[in-house]
Amino acid sequence: MKLRIAAANRQASIKMGEFTGSGEYVTHGELPSSRPNHSRKVTVLPLVFLIFYEVSGGPFGVEDTVHAAGPLLALIGFLLFPLIWSVPEALITAEMGTMFPENSGYVVWVSSALGPYWGFQQGWMKWLSGVIDNALYPVLFLDYLKSGIPALGGGLPRVIATWGLTIVLTYLNYRGMTIVGWVAVCLGVFSLLPFVVMGFLSIPDLKPSRWTVTNLNDVNWNLYLNTLFWNLNYWDSISTLAGEVENPKKTLPKALFYAVILVVLGYFFPLLIGTGAVPVNRELWTDGYFSDIALIIGGAWLRWWLQAAAAMSNMGMFVAEMSSDAFQLLGMAERGMLPEFFGKRSRYGTPLIGILFSASGVILLSWLSFQEIVAAENFLYCFGMILEFIAFILLRIKHPNASRPYKIPGGTAGAIIMCIPPTILIGVVLFFSSLKVMVISLIAMAIGLVMQPCLKLVEKKRWMKFSYSSELPDFGNQEGNRSLVH
Secondary structure, three states: OOOOHHHHHHOOOOOOEEEOOOOOEEEOOOOOOOOOHHHOOEOHHHHHHHHHHHHOOOOOOOHHHHHHHOHHHHHHHHHHHHHHHHHHHHHHHHHHHHHOOOOOOHHHHHHHHHOHHHHHHHHHHHHHHHHHHHOHHHHHHHHHHOOOOHHHHOHHHHHHHHHHHHHHHHHHHHOOHHHHHHHHHHHHHHHHHHHHHHHHHHHHHOOHHHHHOOOOOOOOHHHHHHHHHHHOOOHHHHHHHHHHEOOHHHHHHHHHHHHHHHHHHHHHHHHHHHHHHOOOOHHHOOOOHHHHHHHHHHOHHHHHHHHHHHHHHHHHHHHHHHHHHHHHHHHHHHOOOOOHHHHOEOOOOOEHHHHHHHHHHHHHHOOOOHHHHHHHHHHHHHHHHHHHHHHHHHHHHHOOOOOOOOOOOOHHHHHHHHHHHHHHHHHHHHHOOOHHHHHHHHHHHHHHHHHHHHHHHHHHOOOOOOOOOOOOOEOOOOOOOOOOOO
16 A cells, blocks of 8 residues: 655654565565454464354355256355355465455455555445445344344334344443454354254155256346355455454464365355255245244254244344454554554454444445345455456566465466456446446446545545544555556
């Protein structure tokens, strides 16, 4: 990220490192962190489950793939799609996250390659898509409970419950990343266990012929692709927590590797059980159908367990997503892209203002429908991923010798080839977007295009204070404000 030349010169003696003229990144030595020690203790296991909840949270919500395309395409989708999309995204996150182990995450990736203007756009689109996504989870949590508590189905009780749940989960984020990480571990184990039990109970009823049912003339490709995409994206979100991870250069790649395996197995085997043990009726495969399958296979007790697991899973996804969104705002403030007050930490080391902003966005957007939320966040997320792919390749070209504790093999040519399939997939997802979603998303993007110059004006007029953390490295070159592509 490029800063004012004078500011960069003043900080030259205290930076962690810089790019030399030959493109090599030279480390000047680690600085002691000003963050409280308890905020940097996220280790491998909690990080695996934080990634799990950023991306998945379990098979709740995958039912629409069977509804849209039948069992065969649903099963193939959750095997093939991770190879085309999830693995490349996770690999890029591992390389870039260890190259830039700080809370601005993908924002500083794009800033370093394309300049701070596009870095800000990346931050705006990703934060907005994350908040839109998070607005879904309190709603889904109450949807799973309303069968037992009908009053939560609508009206004032539902509004009060939505706000109350948002406040409670927001408080968990306020208390610190260590708590959030271990809450994610407990919720993850609790959410996946009923599917393990259901798998053993279903063995006598499995009929492999049901897995091959398909009808290519009756496929809702828009629903199918959007559901796959929604259930298998957001691998890069964990990069905004890299500054809170213990030894991120080793921990992050390891956690991403384990998380990819956990996510794919967490989708594929429940689908294998559900489509193989129960006669296929595509019309029944909608959100929440796994609880009906649990009733058929194991009885009422298994259904209640699975419904409770689904509700808890939504809580896990909420706290993981809010953590990433809030720390992203803190990281942008540390880079001077947002006013200084966004960088304020609570006594627990958490980004107080970032959490409040993210929680407010969740409450404001909670009125949207499930389908609108999924489509809108996918549209914004796609554009953010295009910027990430461009940044990844440009940094490989411009700074091939920069320090990369984890580096994807294959050289620059391999990096370009790896990005082609997911880029094509992004084009397909965008093509199937509805006009309404496209218009709303483009308006949201336009707001970001205008917001960044406005913030620069606010900084210039000194209406708000902006600052740059002296602990962060200047990942620029010797030409000061110019971006790497100029």
